[in-house]
Amino acid sequence: MPFYNRVLPIFAALVVVTCTSASADSTIAVRTAGCCSNTAPEQASVCFIGSNGSAPVIAVKTENGFGKLQAALGSYLVSIADAGRAVPYVVGPITVDGKQAVSVDLPARWLYEADGMVEGPMFTEQGQTFVATAGELDRVSLKASPGTYNIIVRKDGPAGVQVGSQATLSIGDTGWGTAQWKPGDVALETGQAYYIGIKSTSAKEYRVFLHSTGDIYPGGCAYFGGVPEPGSDLCLLISLQSDDAIRSPVLYTMNDGGWVLHTNGVYFQARSSNVRAICTRMKLKDAPKSMDAVVRVSRLEMSGSLTRIGKDKVCKCIASADGDHIVTALYGADEIPVEPGKTYFAEIIPKGEGLPQDAAKAPKRDLLVSIYGEKTPGMTPTIAAMRVIGAERTSVKVSWQGSKDCGVKISYGLTPYTLANVIDVPKGTQEADIHPISPGLTFYFKLTASTEAGGVFETPVYVTRTLDINSKPVADPPLPHVPEAGLTPLAVMDRMIQPPLPQVISVADVALANSGFEDGLTGWEVNGSRIAVSSAAHSGKSALGWDLSFSGAVDKSAGTDIISRKVKVTPGKLYMLSAYIYTDHQGGTSPDLFVRLICDPKGGTDFIGHNSTQDFRTGGRWLRFAKLWKAESDTITVGAAFSRSISSGKMLALVDDVRLEEVREPKPAWWKIGK
Structure with a gap:
């Protein structure tokens, strides 16, 4: 039975950074982490950095979830666009002031994540329950036997009322497949239990994969052949859509996969009050090896004409393993205002050697586009540049950069899984002491920022240590390695921990x-x-x-x-x-x-x-x-x-x-x- 070390061997994250440039140089460091395992993606990810407006976007490959690049002083937007296409965070602005490197730590935005997968049983239908933490289901990704599967969402369990339409998921040799619903199709009630049923279209038995220590995720369990297995969870990643990342429907798609074929752009109907991210996969015949793309947004007028909104975004294209070109454009909260219910046009124009300079003459391309925005402009909070700036025998001082108009909670504890102690940090404050704790103590903490409009951002879990009784640093055992001096180590969280036992x-x-x-x-x-x-x-x-x-x-x-x-x-x-x-x-x-x-x-x-x-x-x-x-x-x-x-x-x-x-x-x- 094959063992897989991480849950996402094919979901390499793309870390996307947009900046407003200034005059001096500094360093920006970006780390990506699994939403539960806290570990870096196995495959190399990519960082993008560019200026608002028409300045070119730079792409920097990363290793083990880390990317470091030189950037001018200025304000930056940061996001993850992973290959599994989970709903992205768009955080910022963050400020590079030239005094020290600025770090951005971004978790993947999946509701569930397994670690150390094991093969599961063979049945014709399997499923997973979960409790909704947001108001809409966006997509799921499944690890299972190669094949095609029908995905149905129901309330409570296999016999519950169906919610939304049926989706289809195809899995090839990689063992992974993703199903996405149309925006607004699967509305959820926060706190309600739902069942995701997975049935092979061939009516044959198929094998799923499971978390290696069974029931690791609270509020859900696997179903094998319609029978609940409370001690197990499927390796089924669930991406929910919340008010800080509302996806707008792309119009006139040509197939269930959401592609618009042989076109120069896509029409979309806004569901949010702004546009924060336009994430695109582009198929272009005979595309040059190195290629940029210009992304521009226009409003469709009653007369049928288009009126430009905001400035063009020039984005570096990244070639995926299957030959698609990945383009991600990020926008500030007030850069692309839109009106819910109105129709807009997003044009993605390839630029590169051998391609015409005139956008109207660019070759037609196939586009798969996801467009995200906020219900309330600027509701997404930001935490960046998180540092330990001082350690004493019974306390540690931390500082960070981010939204000053939001509250921050610091949760800490003696293991990365039990952060039961909480410090409430007042609005406008960007440093705090964590105490009382013992001399020479290793402990774990994370920061959570929230806005009054309902936006939430949560950092990965960090690990640090107080000084010993003689006010000396404790070096043994060493803390986890950091790829750049000054960064706070991320906790090692492999999720192979004691699972809950049946409550009987x-x-x-x-x-x-x-x-x-x-x-x-x-x-x-x-x-x-x-x-x-x-x-x-x-x-x-x-x-x-x-x-x-x-x-x-x-x-x-x-x-x-x-x-x-x-x-x-x-x-x-x-x-x-x-x-x-x-x-x-x-x-x-x-x-x-x-x-x-x-x-x-x-x-x-x-x-x-x-x-x-x-x-x-x-x-x-x-x-x-x-x-x-x-x-x-x-x-x-x-x-x-x-x-x-x-x-x-x-x-x-x-x-x-x-x-x-x-x-x-x-x-x-x-x-x-x-x-």
């Missing part, structure tokens, strides 16, 4: 002799040749599973071993099987190593489909997993399965502290969100 009411424990394997294999049936007792235990002295070492050539043979036992229970009662699981792989060529919990509620040896949890991979941590089953006989079979698709290096896959409980669910069931 325990009735009674079912006796399981030797549940911690202190007596070796006593009481357990083993099906496999490599199961053994290991001293690397969660508690006590022993755990059970694989403790393997391979040297020399890689053993490409797959393997699965099972431990199980039969247990007397009461038919019709609900039981929860839980255990601590540990996996780690050191050396070799592949981390394809997994453990899953199993239960045949009829007392047999059927351990596939709904009789198994998903595969889990814990990244060198002991994590507790659980699953509910209803007994269908007076005897059930419980246990764990260990699997690998390749054998190399040192491989640990262990189970410890197995527990079986009779439980009952509260009403309504804990996984029925939104009720």
Whole structure:
């Protein structure tokens, strides 16, 4: 079973920066981070920098989500335009004053994000629930078997009322596909639960991918064949549209994908009060290797004539892997005012060697355009140039640059996942002390800015440290590497953390002799040749599973071993099987190593489909997993399965502290969100 280190191997981010230039030079540093994992995109991203008006836009390639470039003094707009085309942030203006490098840290704008994916089960229909945090669904991206899928959104669950129209998603060899709805098609109620159903058009079973530690996202769960699996979440990225990034519909599109063919621009009907971003994919036959594009906006008058609005934007085109040219134009909040309901024309004019200078003579091109604006002009807050400017034994001072008319909250804690302490920073203030904390303490924090109009911007999670008791810096262990001096390190967040357990009411424990394997294999049936007792235990002295070492050539043979036992229970009662699981792989060529919990509620040896949890991979941590089953006989079979698709290096896959409980669910069931 292949393992994928990050959720977005194909979604390289494009970081887009627009500036108003001045006279001196300085440096602007841009970092992109996953919305949940806090880690950089795997593929190189691209930064754009240019002036408002007609000055050319510069493109700078980045490595590991970081780009550094020299820029004149002035005001900048910054955005992400990733290949998955999530709704973009447009933040700014930010100011480069020549005194120090200015950093901009931008998270991807996806509602869900997995890390360390594992293969899921095979069904003809699968799905995912989520709780809406904004008023409209824009698009989803799915990792699954190659094929074509119909996507339907429903309230509550698979039997709920359909919301909006059906969308189609195609997945090729990359394993990723994106479906986008027309603007306004899928209206959501904030706080309401929705179900995204995914059905193959071939009516054949297909495989999805799941987060490696199961139920990592609050407020949703996977559905396999219409049956909820509260311990798992699909690798389904969800992009919602909020009032600070409203997408306007492009008119006269030629296909469901939204392309306008053989044209020089697109008409759109404004839904916002301004235009902040025009994101374009352009197909142009025989396009030069290096090409710019001029983007201009006009208002369609009653007479049929066009009246120009604002200045032309000159944007550097970036060639994508599939040969399209990506163009992103950014605008200040007051630069392109539009009136909701009115029609406008966005012209995208290619410029380059061999292309005519006269825009009217430019060759026709195919355009896929997304146009975003704000409900209230200027509602999007800004946080940039976030720095630790002072450290004491019990406090750290931070400063930032951004919107002075918005409130800022600093959330901090001892892990990057639990930022429970909050500091409210008054409007107009752009520095604050984080305290009280202990000497030599490593802690984590993030900043959230919000405007009265409802705009919100949240930074990635940072990590820093106080001075020791002698007011000296603590160097060991070192903080995460930063690509540029002066930047605050981003927290390492791989999302392989303890998932939530089922919220059930325990009735009674079912006796399981030797549940911690202190007596070796006593009481357990083993099906496999490599199961053994290991001293690397969660508690006590022993755990059970694989403790393997391979040297020399890689053993490409797959393997699965099972431990199980039969247990007397009461038919019709609900039981929860839980255990601590540990996996780690050191050396070799592949981390394809997994453990899953199993239960045949009829007392047999059927351990596939709904009789198994998903595969889990814990990244060198002991994590507790659980699953509910209803007994269908007076005897059930419980246990764990260990699997690998390749054998190399040192491989640990262990189970410890197995527990079986009779439980009952509260009403309504804990996984029925939104009720």
